[in-house]
Amino acid sequence: MSSDHDHDHDHAPIQEAPEIDEFEVLETAVRELSIEHGLFSAEDHRRFSEWAQSIGPTGGSRLVAKAWVDSEFKQRLLADGTTASEEIGIDWHDPTGTGTPSDYTYFYVLENTPEVHNTIVCTLCSCYPRPVLGMSPEWYRTPHYRRRMVRWPREVLAEFGLHLPPEVEVRVHDSNQKSRFMVMPMRPEGTDGWSEDQLAAIVTRDTMIGVALPQVSWTASAAPSEPTSSA
């Protein structure tokens, strides 16, 4: 790999060390001492950092799709999300599985109905059900979302393009260190006979945060070939 860096930039190279945050110093010291004492390895740390950045919402999509086709599973999932997750291989308690110990907590699945629409937020920081949804989207961590969703949920949902009828109650669930939530959207019409995999494809991240509804022609990775509704 070349170390040449002779192309133009419209900014000056960094010449001086940035201002140092003492908490960054503390974090680095704790991590390096932990490694020196054999509490974990640098490789462990790299792996967990990579894991946190690479997991996606696949687990959540599978949970919802399975619940849509298996009413008994749905009841188990709604009664105890933490335990029911194990049925698709997500163990919130086992750090060697797809769970992560920092998410060792209670997981609740919130069912949308014709009368109630759920959505999740974390007003304190950015708590999020990582084992089933991956890393939170950037907007989830913004003050715009966190501050306003609990006060004016319909307004914020409308900004996402989700306009709910006034008769639908909107419930906002505030996550915290001990409780994580995920929304189970309603199965859309036009999906009769679909396989779990087909269904999982339309259960996108945003539908499980509660800022969108599943659409039969939209998946997380593919838009319809032409518009299906007016703008």
Add this chain to the structure above:
Amino acid sequence: MSANRYEVLDAAIDQGDSEPVSGLPQLDRPPSPWETSMQATCDCLSWRGALDALERRQAEDELGETLYAESPVHARSTLVAAHLLMDRGVITPDELQAKMAEVRARLEKA
């Protein structure tokens, strides 16, 4: 978990990048890379059995309302993990202080 004050942590709080404490953390700041790294450190400590994540979270709740009530929320995982590791004698205040000096010198080197 002890209610000990550790001078090395008090010094970090005094010099740390703190925001005024007004009940809620500063809402418009993006997490720093070191905070993401600390998350992985907490994951590793729990995974290897050195410091259970739920135990640390409960300590964060408790110490966050007492000893570290004036410290920024985003720094509490770091403070509390260090606090608990010192409580257990896994690391000593002196070696933490020495390591912090070493890290600081490294970061200050332009």
